[in-house]
Amino acid sequence: MMKLSQIVNKIDAKFIGDDVEILALNSLQNAKLGELSYCDSQKNAKFLSQCGASAVLIKHDMLDLVPSGVIAVVCDNPHLAFAILSKDYAKELFVSQKAQKIPISVEVMPNVYIGQGVEIGEDTILMSGVFLGDNVKVGANCILHPNVVIYNDCIIGDNCHLNANCVIGSDGFGFAHTKSGEHVKIYHNGNVVIEDDVEIGACTTIDRGVFESTIIKRGTKIDNLVQIGHNCDIGENSLLVSQTGLAGSTTLGRNVVMGGQSGSAGHVNIGDFAQVAARGGVSKDLKGGKKYAGAYPIMELDAFFKLQAKILRLVKKS
Amino acid sequence: MMKLSQIVNKIDAKFIGDDVEILALNSLQNAKLGELSYCDSQKNAKFLSQCGASAVLIKHDMLDLVPSGVIAVVCDNPHLAFAILSKDYAKELFVSQKAQKIPISVEVMPNVYIGQGVEIGEDTILMSGVFLGDNVKVGANCILHPNVVIYNDCIIGDNCHLNANCVIGSDGFGFAHTKSGEHVKIYHNGNVVIEDDVEIGACTTIDRGVFESTIIKRGTKIDNLVQIGHNCDIGENSLLVSQTGLAGSTTLGRNVVMGGQSGSAGHVNIGDFAQVAARGGVSKDLKGGKKYAGAYPIMELDAFFKLQAKILRLVKKS
Amino acid sequence: MMKLSQIVNKIDAKFIGDDVEILALNSLQNAKLGELSYCDSQKNAKFLSQCGASAVLIKHDMLDLVPSGVIAVVCDNPHLAFAILSKDYAKELFVSQKAQKIPISVEVMPNVYIGQGVEIGEDTILMSGVFLGDNVKVGANCILHPNVVIYNDCIIGDNCHLNANCVIGSDGFGFAHTKSGEHVKIYHNGNVVIEDDVEIGACTTIDRGVFESTIIKRGTKIDNLVQIGHNCDIGENSLLVSQTGLAGSTTLGRNVVMGGQSGSAGHVNIGDFAQVAARGGVSKDLKGGKKYAGAYPIMELDAFFKLQAKILRLVKKS
Numbered sequence: 001m002m003k004l005s006q007i008v009n010k011i012d013a014k015f016i017g018d019d020v021e022i023l024a025l026n027s028l029q030n031a032k033l034g035e036l037s038y039c040d041s042q043k044n045a046k047f048l049s050q051c052g053a054s055a056v057l058i059k060h061d062m063l064d065l066v067p068s069g070v071i072a073v074v075c076d077n078p079h080l081a082f083a084i085l086s087k088d089y090a091k092e093l094f095v096s097q098k099a100q101k102i103p104i105s106v107e108v109m110p111n112v113y114i115g116q117g118v119e120i121g122e123d124t125i126l127m128s129g130v131f132l133g134d135n136v137k138v139g140a141n142c143i144l145h146p147n148v149v150i151y152n153d154c155i156i157g158d159n160c161h162l163n164a165n166c167v168i169g170s171d172g173f174g175f176a177h178t179k180s181g182e183h184v185k186i187y188h189n190g191n192v193v194i195e196d197d198v199e200i201g202a203c204t205t206i207d208r209g210v211f212e213s214t215i216i217k218r219g220t221k222i223d224n225l226v227q228i229g230h231n232c233d234i235g236e237n238s239l240l241v242s243q244t245g246l247a248g249s250t251t252l253g254r255n256v257v258m259g260g261q262s263g264s265a266g267h268v269n270i271g272d273f274a275q276v277a278a279r280g281g282v283s284k285d286l287k288g289g290k291k292y293a294g295a296y297p298i299m300e301l302d303a304f305f306k307l308q309a310k311i312l313r314l315v316k317k318s
Numbered sequence: 319m320m321k322l323s324q325i326v327n328k329i330d331a332k333f334i335g336d337d338v339e340i341l342a343l344n345s346l347q348n349a350k351l352g353e354l355s356y357c358d359s360q361k362n363a364k365f366l367s368q369c370g371a372s373a374v375l376i377k378h379d380m381l382d383l384v385p386s387g388v389i390a391v392v393c394d395n396p397h398l399a400f401a402i403l404s405k406d407y408a409k410e411l412f413v414s415q416k417a418q419k420i421p422i423s424v425e426v427m428p429n430v431y432i433g434q435g436v437e438i439g440e441d442t443i444l445m446s447g448v449f450l451g452d453n454v455k456v457g458a459n460c461i462l463h464p465n466v467v468i469y470n471d472c473i474i475g476d477n478c479h480l481n482a483n484c485v486i487g488s489d490g491f492g493f494a495h496t497k498s499g500e501h502v503k504i505y506h507n508g509n510v511v512i513e514d515d516v517e518i519g520a521c522t523t524i525d526r527g528v529f530e531s532t533i534i535k536r537g538t539k540i541d542n543l544v545q546i547g548h549n550c551d552i553g554e555n556s557l558l559v560s561q562t563g564l565a566g567s568t569t570l571g572r573n574v575v576m577g578g579q580s581g582s583a584g585h586v587n588i589g590d591f592a593q594v595a596a597r598g599g600v601s602k603d604l605k606g607g608k609k610y611a612g613a614y615p616i617m618e619l620d621a622f623f624k625l626q627a628k629i630l631r632l633v634k635k636s
Numbered sequence: 637m638m639k640l641s642q643i644v645n646k647i648d649a650k651f652i653g654d655d656v657e658i659l660a661l662n663s664l665q666n667a668k669l670g671e672l673s674y675c676d677s678q679k680n681a682k683f684l685s686q687c688g689a690s691a692v693l694i695k696h697d698m699l700d701l702v703p704s705g706v707i708a709v710v711c712d713n714p715h716l717a718f719a720i721l722s723k724d725y726a727k728e729l730f731v732s733q734k735a736q737k738i739p740i741s742v743e744v745m746p747n748v749y750i751g752q753g754v755e756i757g758e759d760t761i762l763m764s765g766v767f768l769g770d771n772v773k774v775g776a777n778c779i780l781h782p783n784v785v786i787y788n789d790c791i792i793g794d795n796c797h798l799n800a801n802c803v804i805g806s807d808g809f810g811f812a813h814t815k816s817g818e819h820v821k822i823y824h825n826g827n828v829v830i831e832d833d834v835e836i837g838a839c840t841t842i843d844r845g846v847f848e849s850t851i852i853k854r855g856t857k858i859d860n861l862v863q864i865g866h867n868c869d870i871g872e873n874s875l876l877v878s879q880t881g882l883a884g885s886t887t888l889g890r891n892v893v894m895g896g897q898s899g900s901a902g903h904v905n906i907g908d909f910a911q912v913a914a915r916g917g918v919s920k921d922l923k924g925g926k927k928y929a930g931a932y933p934i935m936e937l938d939a940f941f942k943l944q945a946k947i948l949r950l951v952k953k954s
Contacts, residue, residue, distance in 0.1 A: 093761065093779070109431065110429075110431055111429050111431065111447070111746075111747050111765070113745065113746055113747065113764035113765070113782070125411065127449070128431035128449050129429070129431070129447055129449060129465065129467075129747070129765055129783065131763070131764050131765060131782035131783065131800070143411070145467070145469075145488070146431070146449035146467045147447065147449065147465050147467055147483070147765065147783050147801070149765075149781070149782045149783055149800035149801060149838075151781075151800070161489075161503075163485065163488045163489070164449070164467035164469070164485040164488060165465070165467060165483050165485050165521070165783070165801050165839070167799065167800040167801050167838035167839060167860075170781070170799045170800060170837070170838040170860065171797075171799070173837065173857070173859040173860070173877065173878065175857060175875070181873050181890070181891045181909075182833075182855055182873055183855060183857050183873060183875065185797075185835065185857075199503065201488070201491065201523070202467075202485035202488040202523040203483070203485060203521045203522075203523050203543075203801070203839045203861075204839075205837070205838040205839050205860040205861055205878075207860070219500055219501060221491070221493060221501050221503075223491040223545075224485075224488065224491070224523040224525070224545050225521075225523060225543060225545050225563075225839075225861060227859075227860050227861050227878040227879055229878070237499050237500055237501060239493070239501065241491065241565075242491065242523075242545040242547070242563050242565075243545055243561065243563045243581075243879065245861075245878050245879045245896050245897055247877075247878075247896060254499070255499045260563050260565060260581060261563055261579070261581050261897070263879075263896060263897050263914065263915070265914065273499075278581065278583065278599065279581070279599060279613060281914065281915060295915060296940075296941075296944040297944075304614075305614075307948075307951055308614040308615070310951045310954060311629065311947065311951060312625075313954075314632065314950065314951065314954055315625055315628045315629060315632065318628060318631075318632055427749065428749055429747050429749065429765070443729065445767070446749035446767050447747070447749070447765055447767060447783065447785075461729070463785070463787075463806070464749070464767035464785045465765065465767065465783050465785055465801070479807075479821075481803065481806045481807070482767070482785035482787070482803040482806060483783070483785060483801050483803050483839070515818075517821065519806070519809065519841070520785075520803035520806040520841040521801070521803060521839045521840075521841050521861075537818055537819060539809070539811060539819050539821075541809040541863075542803075542806065542809070542841040542843070542863050543839075543841060543861060543863050543881075555817050555818055555819060557811075557819065559809065559883075560809065560841075560863040560865070560881050560883075561863055561879065561881045561899075572817070573817045578881055578883060578899060579881055579897070579899050591817075596899065596901065596917065597899070597917060597931060622932075623932075626932040626933070629947065630943075632950065633943055633946045633947060633950065636946060636949075636950055
């Protein structure tokens with residue numbers, strides 16, 4: 001924990017007003033009193049007027065947008081400043097001693113590591129080599145196959161199957177960049193929340209959110225070698241086929257199907273019951289209830305196959 | 319184990335005839351007396367006439383195709399009924415105590431887990447963190463690098479190298495779907511059979527078959543981060559380059575080459591000595607002895623490069 | 637170790653001159669006295685004139701290119717001969733007892749394996765299930781998350797974060813091929829060198845070099861499920877987004893960005909500050925400082941988007 005006066009020294013920034021203790025970093029939408037947030041684009045500026053943070057890192061030219069009652073901390077690169085501070089405000093990798101709740105019906109095989117404060121539901125099986133970080137919660141009737149790794153603070157619902165060597169809750173791929181081209185790591189304080197009846201494939205990776213949770217809703221099934229970026233929100237009963245990659249903050253509705261080796265750019269929404277064909281590349285929002293294919297741009301499946309056929313015909317004629 | 323009368327209560331089905339004990343579920347092709355199978359499409363109906371099962375789950379409108387001597391169990395959705403029952407007939411995750419055969423020439427590093435009934439050949443090395451499920455067989459002169467996971471009942475031949483963190487025998491990505499959009503897991507009772515002289519890359523995943531085996535024939539080399547779906551059959555001396563993904567029931571002949579990031583849709587056959595270029599997407603059967611590229615559709619390599627060149631020329635002219 | 641007279645018996649080759657002891661195999665560029673190299677193409681023949689090896693495996697028709705002082709070992713398939721010998725000259729999987737250097741500030745969680753001769757810097761954390769092979773060096777202030785596997789002889793710098801289940805230093809996907817279509821493994825004696833301030837994602841795999849090192853320079857950040865082939869050289873401060881795959885001997889300059897699911901063919905160079913869009917497939921050298929997209933062929937980003945738009949227009953007109 002640092003005072004704002006200490007913070008500005010560290011990141012070469014300025015503020016006017018009384019010094020305050022900063023308890024945590026948080027997003028513009030969710031920051032509360034005692035917290036510091038940042039705003040680095042016009043796109044996020046809409047959240048400023050309702051912001052409940054004590055202070056906000058902001059560029060000089062957006063200073064007027066900071067509402068009264070929030071301290072404006074002026075700096076050249078708020079995103080970079082935030083990244084630098086994220087290390088100081090990172091969660092401890094290990095918490096101090098804290099009671100675990102592990103019913104006797106839980107089967108724990110050899111070489112399992114169970115962190116402080118872990119809670120596990122009835123009849124869950126932890127196979128050999130499983131790692132549960134501090135404060136992890138796993139529901140009832142789950143099977144965690146060998147060498148599954150769950151980073152601290154992540155939450156798994158009931159009746160989930162996690163296949164071998166999958167990784168839940170690693171830091172997202174988020175960095176701020178200096179003028180000289182270095183990348184400053186953003187420490188991720190969010191977690192991953194997996195609801196009930198979810199299956200996760202072998203060697204699949206799901207990153208934790210920056211502040212909030214990466215969410216996998218109930219009934220969703222995820223195949224092997226799938227990547228789910230930080231802050232994704234996957235609707236219930238979705239199917240993600242092998243080697244799919246979802247970039248950060250992708251939102252899927254319910255019963256969405258992502259075909260094998262498909263992908264999404266960051267910050268796109270895919271509607272309920274949409275189906276993306278194998279290799280589909282989603283770089284814009286997609287309405288629900290339809291089938292899509294292709295990547296430049298992605299389009300409805302019928303249109304895509306017609307396009308491919310027409311290209312072949314055109315080439316033959318030429 | 320359940321009687322047919324118990325089964326029909328569970329899945330809302332009907333049958334006419336004497337009650338029988340159902341010992342196992344099995345495919346239409348391989349089911350024997352005492353076993354229950356299912357038929358949910360005209361495509362599979364061809365196997366009905368020779369079917370050796372005691373009973374078959376079937377839709378009302380295909381009832382006439384069930385041969386005499388086989389009990390027809392009529393239900394709305396045979397595939398869903400089969401999925402529901404697969405949980406009851408799933409293999410136990412752990413078997414009761416059963417002797418292991420591990421010669422003293424086998425090197426077992428620390429933190430290795432060896433299940434009941436495991437048999438290992440001479441001079442094999444099990445590195446730290448390896449997991450061998452119950453009844454796994456590993457041949458002679460193999461190296462299993464750290465944290466390799468082999469699910470129960472899988473079989474590995476002689477002289478195989480399995481690189482770190484690969485996963486052999488996880489359940490395939492198979493589900494039946496309810497009317498309300500939920501996915502019911504199909505428990506997989508098959509296994510993976512890897513023949514002699516095979517190399518498996520780091521973090522590669524190979525799923526077990528539903529009833530039968532996923533097969534990797536002798537001499538085949540598989541790179542890192544490759545996905546091989548349930549019931550695939552990979553011919554001898556094939557090469558699968560990194561990040562290739564083969565959907566379920568893909569069949570490769572001998573000496574097939576799959577380039578990096580290539581893929582296949584399910585149930586396709588790729589002939590002996592065929593070569594698929596990097597990123598090639600195979601959605602139909604391919605004849606052996608030729609080179610292929612592209613994905614919509616995949617075509618011979620020469621044709622593909624000509625097509626790309628012609629498209630560029632057409633666009634320039636326009 | 638073998639004498640040249642023993643070697644030629646093993647691989648069906650011939651040489652003229654005095655017998656010598658061969659201490660190691662090495663590349664044409666780096667081989668020294670007492671070492672055996674091979675030359676199997678005109679492309680590599682340029683290195684022959686300066687070659688410091690005691691002997692070179694070579695085809696009969698290139699015999700004249702071998703400088704005096706180097707023994708020409710004539711065989712039909714030098715690459716295959718080299719692969720066969722690579723097994724005899726492979727490093728031992730385990731070294732004999734050798735002191736470790738592990739400061740007391742290093743935190744070692746349960747179920748960690750630390751090989752002979754391992755050296756670790758101050759304040760580094762080894763989480764549960766980590767495997768460090770013999771002679772591995774890890775710098776100071778690193779975090780190795782659970783089940784990270786580092787094969788022997790690899791070197792990790794200071795301040796590196798390796799996420800769970802990543803694999804550093806597995807053998808590259810290198811084989812020589814016999815006339816009957818079998819693949820003979822090339823044992824890799826190189827290593828992986830990761831410099832300071834590097835982050836490696838979960839389930840990412842980085843293969844070791846054949847003779848030399850696969851290199852990840854300082855400040856580079858690598859996302860989850862990325863594949864880096866043998867002998868790649870990744871410049872400083874580069875960003876490799878999830879599911880990228882780099883084939884062997886790819887060279888990246890500094891501050892290169894590889895988008896998600898992008899890839900490279902082997903032996904290509906990508907210049908400083910180049911950016912390859914998601915799914916970009918790099919099959920030729922790319923100049924630095926520009927943005928690229930597409931795969932057949934890859935082109936500048938602007939040109940790629942214009943091309944896609946023109947194709948759509950052409951098809952509509954037709």
